[in-house]
Amino acid sequence: xxxxxxxxxxxxxxxxxxxxxxxxxxxxxDIQVLEDGSGTMRFTLGIKTDDYEAFQEAIPEGFEIENLFxxxxxxxxxxxxxxxxxxxxxFNWESVELAVADFSALFGQRRRIGPLDITFLEQEGEFRxxxxxxxxxxxxxxxxxxxxxxxxxxxxxxxxTPQITSTNGLQKGAGVSTWSIPLDEVLQDGSTxxxxxxxxxxxxxxxxxxxxxxxxxxxxxFLVAGGLSIVIVIFVNTVIRRExxxxxxxx
Numbered sequence: 001x002x003x004x005x006x007x008x009x010x011x012x013x014x015x016x017x018x019x020x021x022x023x024x025x026x027x028x029x030d031i032q033v034l035e036d037g038s039g040t041m042r043f044t045l046g047i048k049t050d051d052y053e054a055f056q057e058a059i060p061e062g063f064e065i066e067n068l069f070x071x072x073x074x075x076x077x078x079x080x081x082x083x084x085x086x087x088x089x090x091f092n093w094e095s096v097e098l099a100v101a102d103f104s105a106l107f108g109q110r111r112r113i114g115p116l117d118i119t120f121l122e123q124e125g126e127f128r129x130x131x132x133x134x135x136x137x138x139x140x141x142x143x144x145x146x147x148x149x150x151x152x153x154x155x156x157x158x159x160x161t162p163q164i165t166s167t168n169g170l171q172k173g174a175g176v177s178t179w180s181i182p183l184d185e186v187l188q189d190g191s192t193x194x195x196x197x198x199x200x201x202x203x204x205x206x207x208x209x210x211x212x213x214x215x216x217x218x219x220x221x222f223l224v225a226g227g228l229s230i231v232i233v234i235f236v237n238t239v240i241r242r243e244x245x246x247x248x249x250x251x
Contacts, residue, residue, distance in 0.1 A: 031160065033161040039103060071111055129196065169197065179193070179195050
């Protein structure tokens with residue numbers, strides 16, 4: 001286990017030094033929960049094609065990406081793990097996709113994948129997804145991390161379920177929430193990224209309007225209503241005043 005953790009540390013250092021220092025790096029985590037509680041969890045790493053060869057050469061010999069998932073690899077609720085490599089938009093991408101039979105069974109107790117603590121809780125038909133990105137309380141340390149320019153480095157998490165009832169992320173749809181975690185905050189400033197979303201497995205009924213879309217229209221509506229109110233008040237006062245103006249009669 002110690003060797004496997006050290007290998008993870010080495011690959012993380014390689015990623016940070018080659019990817020972040022060049023500004024050509026992306027990490028994305030996609031989680032999809034289906035109506036029966038199963039689904040997929042995918043981690044995708046993108047390195048600019050020009051830097052990919054150096055990235056490959058810097059990976060320690062004998063490293064296997066499966067080692068990152070050693071804590072769950074033998075669980076019966078992990079039905080498969082697929083590793084894909086492809087090129088798109090000038091980046092070389094490597095992804096690991098986990099097929100999960102039951103998220104609340106596999107992650108019912110807190111599980112660690114690298115610096116991530118992941119939990120799926122269930123209570124009376126309602127579910128809660130919790131994920132912490134906490135380097136300070138993990139067993140990993142990255143030499144020289146404070147010398148790196150991480151100002152533009154972001155770890156993106158996309159979470160999709162049949163219906164999300166609440167989230168501390170950005171809810172883009174009835175069943176979609178996203179988080180963008182600045183890596184300088186969690187790796188250099190010692191902050192902990194806390195992700196949380198409550199959800200149910202019944203699909204959302206009706207037409208969902210994201211708050212960030214609805215809010216501007218709401219404000220426009222208030223402004224229009226306010227403007228109309230002012231116009232009406234001015235019009236009414238003008239008409240009434242004219243009607244009440246005394247007329248001069250000549251005998």
